[in-house]
Amino acid sequence: MPTANQLLEDIAHVGRDTDDGYHRMPWTPEVAQLREWFAGEAQVRGLEVVEDGNGNQLAWWGSGSDALLLGSHLDSVRGGGAYDGPLGIVSAFAAIDDLHAKGFAPRRPIVVANFTDEEGARFGLACLGSRLATGAITAEKALALLDDDGTSLAEAMRRHGRAPEAAGPAEWLRDIGAFVELHVEQGRWLADGSAAVGVASAIWPHGRYRFDFTGQGNHAGTTAMGDRRDPMLGYAATVLAAASLAERTGQRATFGRVQVLPGSTNAIPSAVRAWLDARADSEPALDSLVAAILTEAEQAAARHGTGVVFTSESVTAAVAFDEVLRDRLAGLLEAPVLPTGAGHDAGILSAHVPTAMLFVRNPTGISHAPEEFADEADCTAGVDALVRVVEELA
């Protein structure tokens, strides 16, 4: 029986780039290889794999209703780590191995999910697979999303042999009675304590917002500073203002993605497009953080004779996980309860079924980067926790 870490090792080469980060974008050869691996591991364990119209894979131990859903996702951000997503899936497979070995006979179906495109790294909207399956986004809107090369989700699915017409609310959702997603912690809450595994209380509300700074492209050598309308200056001022506002209010604001037109060293940009990721401990706090950043952006753009257009691309409300399930698991595992600033498919599913999350300790707290880590003993503790959860709930 392979351990969770051995299963991770089996896929460690897929989508790995030269600096040890992972690039596992949805509907690419790398993710296709991971999906094949998922189907193979499910088959070895006697699980029946069903794929819905959105590309979500579900591996069933047993059939029927009121199933207990486990699993997570296999895609990554650009340059991501090895654990964010895959740890939840390999831990579910390893837990099933343990349960099989013990001769455990579940009273309800157990399902391991591989949700497609959790990160939103390609089409700009996170949790696309779970949003589509639950109807949190319409198929029409999702299929029209474009990647950086102008390829739509519909076209990307077609290139991988999928019929985009099948995308939308999934029937399997009716048969799910509860969802428990195990995930590597993406912060240092557990790192400073003695517990290897924690239970999530809530997900902070968060959003992605596009800032289009517009100016006048011109020659970098011949245009006097006073004659410029350089949109890069408004962008730069907004980056600093966002960090300072978030720090002052205890919230979070990040500019991690920027596109410059024309993008030549010797040309003043005509446009700078940048995305703000903002998170806060309450919805009013998020609203006022974003409003304050926008005010700073508008003032900075105006100071430089440029403009800024603001687009709220997606905002995800706060999620408070099911209190009964949370307290039951925290008691069972004697695990601490902690909040998170990260979005998850569990956050989307929680609007439909009682949902909980288990976090596995990450000594550095780093995530979405090659340094993301959980040590082997803690990964084993995560699998053991999942085994106890299944024994308790199924």
Place this chain on the structure above:
Amino acid sequence: MPTANQLLEDIAHVGRDTDDGYHRMPWTPEVAQLREWFAGEAQVRGLEVVEDGNGNQLAWWGSGSDALLLGSHLDSVRGGGAYDGPLGIVSAFAAIDDLHAKGFAPRRPIVVANFTDEEGARFGLACLGSRLATGAITAEKALALLDDDGTSLAEAMRRHGRAPEAAGPAEWLRDIGAFVELHVEQGRWLADGSAAVGVASAIWPHGRYRFDFTGQGNHAGTTAMGDRRDPMLGYAATVLAAASLAERTGQRATFGRVQVLPGSTNAIPSAVRAWLDARADSEPALDSLVAAILTEAEQAAARHGTGVVFTSESVTAAVAFDEVLRDRLAGLLEAPVLPTGAGHDAGILSAHVPTAMLFVRNPTGISHAPEEFADEADCTAGVDALVRVVEELA
């Protein structure tokens, strides 16, 4: 006989993108099409086209030594205008048409050059063709330059059927007695006066400098602001400092190109690579401007727990054009004399042969952008000036 504007119209569709900017990168199908056009226009006029080992095309009217060189370049920056480069070539062809019609018999050879890769938009170093031909850069160093996709100049040439081994100092240079490059003005010096054509006095010293800001990639949602080492903050502070320092000292500083790793909305960057274009009215002024920007960058990076590595990619010394030739042309044309902040192949050639530049009025002063413009009457005045220059010098 087509006018200069009609010749420009003939190539107006090549490399034009949807927002009316031009993308004419060296060693691409777009520029191959322009090179074919150049060869055809030369042939129509009875000129013999010779290509050197660097890809520079030279169209000869007559042969022998002490030739008068005209021409410019056909490549563009990303999203550039229609005039920067091509105007010098179409004006030279139109001037030759006028001289042919007048039955003018030159006493020395006349050559129209199409210098390859003047903008440096693909491989990061401007005036590559003239630098190679004059030995201002070694073939070894130039051929190893990489574009954003990791393709070397050597490989790009090979893909277009050229032998990179032939790159290096060109024999034609020995046969050139003088160079007069006509170019659209890239500023508003002429726009506010009554002259359609001016003569260049000097090119400001200028350089391209790379700033590599390094930090710690991490999750944008779960990493508290105080725990971050976000390289975007050092970059943003440096952008603002550079603009402010350049404005205060009357010099020029621009950040027009930036790359973010990993470049995901929900990830704090691990690295931000940005290029500074800096220009000044003297070499000491350029040195102190760049040093001051670097100091600000280092201080900003340190404030955010990040680092910065500085690389001077290329620095081009000040060019003072040949005074005798400059005064002769300014007197002949009764044209004003003006400096420029833009680099040109003429700046490279001026170290080897008496060189002058004619600028054609640009009513907006905008360049390296779709709004770059010269009206038809001024383009005609440019051709007329070139005719008089050839009559005077050849």
